[in-house]
Amino acid sequence: MKKISIVIPVYNEKDYILKTLERVEKLSFSGLEKEIIVVDDGSTDGTTEILKSLESKYKIIYQNNGGKGAALRAGFTTSTGEIIAIQDADLEYDPAEIVKLTNPIIDGRSEVVYGSRMLGNNPVGHRRYYLGNKLISWLTNVLYRSHLTDVETGHKVFKKSILEKFNLQENDFGFEVEFTAKILKNQIPILELPISYAPRKFGEGKKINWQDGLKALWLLVKYRLIKD
Numbered sequence: 001m002k003k004i005s006i007v008i009p010v011y012n013e014k015d016y017i018l019k020t021l022e023r024v025e026k027l028s029f030s031g032l033e034k035e036i037i038v039v040d041d042g043s044t045d046g047t048t049e050i051l052k053s054l055e056s057k058y059k060i061i062y063q064n065n066g067g068k069g070a071a072l073r074a075g076f077t078t079s080t081g082e083i084i085a086i087q088d089a090d091l092e093y094d095p096a097e098i099v100k101l102t103n104p105i106i107d108g109r110s111e112v113v114y115g116s117r118m119l120g121n122n123p124v125g126h127r128r129y130y131l132g133n134k135l136i137s138w139l140t141n142v143l144y145r146s147h148l149t150d151v152e153t154g155h156k157v158f159k160k161s162i163l164e165k166f167n168l169q170e171n172d173f174g175f176e177v178e179f180t181a182k183i184l185k186n187q188i189p190i191l192e193l194p195i196s197y198a199p200r201k202f203g204e205g206k207k208i209n210w211q212d213g214l215k216a217l218w219l220l221v222k223y224r225l226i227k228d
Helices: 017-025 047-052 068-078 097-106 127-144 160-165 175-185 210-225
Strands: 002-010 032-041 059-063 083-086 112-116 156-159 190-194
Touching (some): 002 017, 032 047, 068 175, 097 156, 127 210, 175 210
Parallel strands (some): 032 059, 112 190
């Protein structure tokens, strides 16, 4: 039986991590075994202690704080599934959507599927970041001749084999645009499907900021110009 590895990067999410794992554990995939990998990116709020109590249940990796990209790479390296799904630990993204995003890969219709918040009927949340995401997606489409609506989405599902085509380097939120840029440069089509989204406030632990948005724009240009 084939397997899906669900990689969950986590940093200081003691209020959400158990709820996230509970919902991921309930997921059922047709013809797929499920592997849950949690990467603790140097949490300091008690998340680590919660995860230590779950080591007999899940595959858990601990590392010094390196950023989302570094945490995901660690999870990808450890994964044993033919399909990889990314699930953030803050529940802005509903884990149940992963099943829908995985089906086109199981059916052989796509190698990479993105869950698009822009295609769903979702609240805007932070207007600045909504507009920033629109700008990042627009520049991606201009530079890479694509038609994406949500490059920065945290819900990405893909065949693990595509990782053999390029090396990922970004340690922080720059992972999102680097991954997309390298997928497109390798002429791998990205299928987008609508997903639900529940944006949280900064007081609730939201971590991405406007500097990450500026860096994303620069990285899109950088990876368009350089050879991987």
